[in-house]
Amino acid sequence: MTVTIYDVAREAGVSMATVSRVVNNNPNVKPQTRKKVFEAIDRLGYRPNAVARGLASKKTTTVGVVIPDISNSIFSEVARGIEDIANMYHYNIILCNADKKKEKEIRVINTLLEKQVDGLLFMGGTVTEDHIQAFKTSSVPIVLCGTTDENHLMPSVDIDHEAAAYDAVKLLVGQGHTKIGMISGTLHDPANGYARYQGYKKALEESGLSVSEDMVRIGNYRYESGYDVMKYFLELSDRPTAIFAATDEMAIGAIHAIQDNGLKVPEDFSVISVDNIRMASMVRPQLTTVAQPMYDIGAVSMRLLTKLMNKENVELSKVLLPHEIINRKSVAHV
Structure with missing residues (x-):
């Protein structure tokens, strides 16, 4: 009993x-x-009984975290940052995987709010009007982690995705590349997709280079789509000499497609991307990439949420963290 x-x-x-x-x-x-x-x-x-204590104090010391894809290593690093700060401030975490499906994200958000969490972190993914409507029903603070809403109304912690992509493509241009292909995420995604495409486009235009539809293909952020898109580039009669991939995982897929076709990186193709997942330093050649401070994004998001939950003074509710280029072995001069 x-x-x-x-x-x-x-x-x-x-x-x-x-x-x-x-x-x-x-x-x-x-x-x-x-x-x-x-x-x-x-x-x-x-x-x-934590539930009974929560009812009495009107606090559950629990935070809900919506993660878009638990199998993606980049989100595990964000989650680690969240958990470390949560432990420091004596909060428990309920981590929910949403499989990058809007309907599931909305359902998970509502379920966590019904569980009487003290706050919510929404990690990654596109923030639609349906998400905003779900957030509006919340009586507890919500912070966007690694993403932003279109109108920048919600508290958020992220990097400047357009600037990160711009810096990556400018590095390729600086190495003499004039034909640069892009393996993009969906352009409906304001951060990893559209913003990174805009950074690619801006870097080319500022360098006096044209943006060709044939040089941009959409992937789904995963290895397989990077591999498949690179096969498309390899079959072009006027092939690019460099590839900018919106994520490391797609870039690694592109590297392997190049190698499987008897070609070399960076001798035949230069490859660069954004994220700096652990695999970027394990692949051969090691991948040059723009590093997102993933742990810091999680940690700063959780700290911002604790301030909002405790009604502390918050000077800046929209935080942009710095990115940096990690030069490795996958980019060469032409």
Whole structure:
């Protein structure tokens, strides 16, 4: 049978109010009494009812996190940053995978809010009007983590995706490349897709280079789509000499497609991307990429959320973290 606070009080020979004060770390309990209560808790195997305590305090010390794809290593690093800061401030995390499906994201958001979480982190993915409507029903703070809403109304922590892509393509231009293909994410995605495409386009136009539809193909952020799109580029009569991929995973797929066709990186094709996942330094040649500070995005998002949950003063609710180019072995001069 479930052990109750009444059982602990009887075992320790104190009132239920005293047990409650001990469990909730109230300082107004004598050390000797506190010791008796903890000994009774250990003997009986009592576990405080977090739901009941939450109802009483109107806080569950729990934060919901919506993650778009739990199998993608880049999101695991963000989640690590979230969890480390959550532990520091004594919050528990409920992590929910949404499979990059809008309907599932909306359902998960509503489920977490029904669970009476104290705050919510929405990680990645496109923020649509349906998401905004779901967020509006929330009575607790919500922070966008690694993404932003179109009108920049929600608190958020991210990088400047357009600037990251711009810097990557300018590096290729600086190495003498004039025919640069792009493996893009969906242009409906404002961050990893559209913003990175805009950065690619801006870098070419500022360098006096034309933007050709034949040089841009849409992938789904994963390895297989990078491989397939690179096969398309390889079959062009006027092939690019360099590839900018919107994600490392697609870039690695492109590298392997090049190698499987008997060609070399960077001798025949230069490849650059954005993210800096662990695999970027494991592939051969090692991948030159624009690093997102993924751990920091998670950590800063969680810290911002704790401030909002505790009604602390927040000077900046829309945070842009810096990115940096990590030069490795996949880009060469032509």
